[in-house]
Amino acid sequence: MPLVSAEQAVPFILKLQFTAAVRYEHYSDFGGIATPKLGLIYDPIEDVEFKSTWGRSYKAPTLFQEYQPSSAYLFPAATLGATGYPPTRPHCF
Secondary structure (H helix, E strand, C coil): CEEECHHHCECCECEEEEEEEEEEEEECCCEEEEEEEEEEEEEEECCEEEEEEEECCCCCCCHHHHHCCCCCCEEEHHHHCCCCCCCCCEEEC
């Protein structure tokens, strides 16, 4: 959407444009998600133009990530240098 153009003769703004977009995706296992994107183009003088964009993204997990088993490693606290605990007390990471 053009906000300011050269024909308007605004000082130090030859062009000012704003862009916006939204993408909606629906996954049967994860539900839906909307990902926005915004942009701005500012042209203060001829031969100089500034562009900026911001957006969010979403990546659905792969089958490997979705069904990967969880695990925990238990070590005796004394093995990791802890003091003041019974030597058989586990410490979880």
